[in-house]
Amino acid sequence: MVKWCPKCKSYASINQVYCTRCGTKTKVFPKCQCGAEIMPANEFCEKCGTYLRERLTFWQQLKQLSVVEKMALITIIGLICLMVCQLLFTR
Secondary structure (H helix, E strand, C coil): CCEECCCCCCEECCCCCECCCCCCECEECCECCCCCECCCCCCECCCCCCECCCCCCHHHHHHCCCHHHHHHHHHHHHHHHHHHHHHHHCC
16 A cells, blocks of 8 residues: 655555655545546546546536645635726726
8 A cells, every 4th residue: 555645646654644855744545436546737547547537517627726726716706806897887
């Protein structure tokens, strides 16, 4: 069983709880339905060829954003709303 860092994508030993490069908590490689370990960057299983990437909805993608990314998105949406209001209500 192999572990990896989801942030910097480096490999870690099974005993490592945190990445030695960036300090992020390590994760165990997930397994395909055929039982093979799935590397983080793979789109297809190396053993059986199953497509591994699921299509995430907008709300699922939004949940995966960090707090800083969410704040940036809110700021951008606010600026767009402000620009639209200025266009609509100024003569």
